[in-house]
Amino acid sequence: MAIRRLNHAVLYVRDVTRSQAFYQDVLGFRVVHQLPGAAFLQAPESDNDHDLGLFQIGDQAGPSTAGRTSVGLYHLAWSVNTLTELADYAERLRAAGALVGASDHITTKALYAKDPDGLEFEVSWLVPLAKVTEDMRAHPKTLPLDLDQEITRWGGDLIGAL
Numbered sequence: 634m635a636i637r638r639l640n641h642a643v644l645y646v647r648d649v650t651r652s653q654a655f656y657q658d659v660l661g662f663r664v665v666h667q668l669p670g671a672a673f674l675q676a677p678e679s680d681n682d683h684d685l686g687l688f689q690i691g692d693q694a695g696p697s698t699a700g701r702t703s704v705g706l707y708h709l710a711w712s713v714n715t716l717t718e719l720a721d722y723a724e725r726l727r728a729a730g731a732l733v734g735a736s737d738h739i740t741t742k743a744l745y746a747k748d749p750d751g752l753e754f755e756v757s758w759l760v761p762l763a764k765v766t767e768d769m770r771a772h773p774k775t776l777p778l779d780l781d782q783e784i785t786r787w788g789g790d791l792i793g794a795l
Contacts, residue, residue: 697752716793
């Protein structure tokens with residue numbers, strides 16, 4: 634038996650309406666089911682029943698201390714098909730004031746952002762496996778991401794790895 638992929642993630646949030654609006658407006662998720670204090674969302678290109686569950690715990694909730702003073706999840710990462718889509722998400726995240734970083738991990742081009750509760754996530758494009766060289770694998774590193782340069786190198790419409 635082998636795990637195939639992550640089916641969904643569930644987040645505890647202060648205000649489910651605010652978080653739902655963020656994931657819909659900025660990332661394009663759509664609501665597939667709602668309950669009082671909960672929402673289940675599906676990513677734009679997904680065939681999952683839902684990709685993200687949001688459970689409201691109230692404004693009294695403190696910020697996550699994961700990685701600073703407690704163990705816990707660092708971030709979720711969602712992939713896009715093309716670098717053009719990644720550039721579009723960079724603009725959306727920047728406009729929402731959510732973009733906190735962008736990195737070139739050689740085989741992965743990544744944007745880092747935070748949702749309204751400060752929970753970090755990644756939106757990334759992966760170099761297609763057929764184009765990954767042994768040198769790229771042998772010398773992993775993290776560089777600043779220059780999306781325009783990457784689009785020039787790989788093309789805006791090249792479908793990335795899954």
